[in-house]
Amino acid sequence: MLSQLTIRNFRNLSALDLEFPPGGAVIIGENGQGKTNLLEAIYYLVLFRSLRGAKDGELVRFGSDGFFVGGTAADHRITAGYEIAGHRKKVTVDGVAADKLSEVVGRLLAVPFSPADAGVVGSGPAARRRYLDVVLSVSDRAYLTRLAEMRAALRQRNAALRRGRGDEARAFDAPLAEGATHVAAARRRWVDQWSARYGELCAALGESDRAEMRYHAHQPAADDASGWRERLAGSLDRDLRRAMTTVGPHRDDLKLALGGRELRAYGSAGQHRTAAIALRVLEAETLAAARGGREPPIGLFDDVFAELDEGRQERLLRLIQESLPGQAIVVAPREAEVPAALFDRPRWQLKGGRIVG
Ligand code: ATP
Numbered sequence: 001m002l003s004q005l006t007i008r009n010f011r012n013l014s015a016l017d018l019e020f021p022p023g024g025a026v027i028i029g030e031n032g033q034g035k036t037n038l039l040e041a042i043y044y045l046v047l048f049r050s051l052r053g054a055k056d057g058e059l060v061r062f063g064s065d066g067f068f069v070g071g072t073a074a075d076h077r078i079t080a081g082y083e084i085a086g087h088r089k090k091v092t093v094d095g096v097a098a099d100k101l102s103e104v105v106g107r108l109l110a111v112p113f114s115p116a117d118a119g120v121v122g123s124g125p126a127a128r129r130r131y132l133d134v135v136l137s138v139s140d141r142a143y144l145t146r147l148a149e150m151r152a153a154l155r156q157r158n159a160a161l162r163r164g165r166g167d168e169a170r171a172f173d174a175p176l177a178e179g180a181t182h183v184a185a186a187r188r189r190w191v192d193q194w195s196a197r198y199g200e201l202c203a204a205l206g207e208s209d210r211a212e213m214r215y216h217a218h219q220p221a222a223d224d225a226s227g228w229r230e231r232l233a234g235s236l237d238r239d240l241r242r243a244m245t246t247v248g249p250h251r252d253d254l255k256l257a258l259g260g261r262e263l264r265a266y267g268s269a270g271q272h273r274t275a276a277i278a279l280r281v282l283e284a285e286t287l288a289a290a291r292g293g294r295e296p297p298i299g300l301f302d303d304v305f306a307e308l309d310e311g312r313q314e315r316l317l318r319l320i321q322e323s324l325p326g327q328a329i330v331v332a333p334r335e336a337e338v339p340a341a342l343f344d345r346p347r348w349q350l351k352g353g354r355i356v357g
């Protein structure tokens, strides 16, 4: 639960100091006033990265040299600051600077719901890999460490391939294989563990056809690091020709299907939205399970109710009560778009990046 939030020069939010009640708040503001920016600032304290995948530099208010976000949650103070000069990012917990982000990611837990989530279902595999990677990183620090190692090795291997240096590229096969083994196995475990629940959630949200989720390896996965090393060695010639690493979990996908057909290709806009919401509820349940039920994650709702018909809205609210029983911070352009059930919270008006009433 977030009790206090300080924001300085984060996007259009020049200076905000907010006290949140345990139930959360409803924030109303016209288009372009900073509602999504506010949720992005809160979520920055979860992942220390932009929720929308923006670069840190883009989060700095135009004309400023850096931004700052600080929050108090369960008596801990978490802060994040970024300075454009030198691209310096500093994260602290209770005044102590964190050496590694992997130590502090997931201290505060929140689940962001946004209409843009439908794009995770409807676009290419990268968005769904990012979803998996965020859920797993926030719920399991070891995963984040492995993922970072894998990405660093991949970057360096690809750079060597682009220079046409197969000998240099091969030097990264071992660390890449090590990371790939863990990343692929953890993703697959998660999907196996939660796929039945995904189907239940889609049904609970009103989908009548059977919803399925499965992990799809771009090429058959290896069983262990030595298997991945062999695959990498075997693909070196092709990788050199294409100047990129063509095998590994960085090419996999989370396949979503409805009634036996791939949602990405055949689903309607409403079906994409439903699946996206089911994925967010799944994220909430994963984080709650990782915490052993203590301190449920905060729900950050960016105008998600407006697009749903009444039946789906009610079903979603019921799911939220079960799976995200903690704080809810809801933003919307109009009060009419916030369901009555969430109205027992203070209501604030946001205009030009400031709370005006
Ligand atoms: P909508 O209802 O349309 O979703 P919103 O209230 O969620 O609107 P935001 O996305 O939070 O709007 O804020 C958008 C505003 O923030 C835009 O006016 C944009 O120009 C401004 N903005 C984005 N990045 C920066 C930045 N780095 N510095 C200053 N302003 C920024």
Ligand code: MG
Binding pocket: 035, 036, 037, 302
């Ligand atoms: Mg917005």
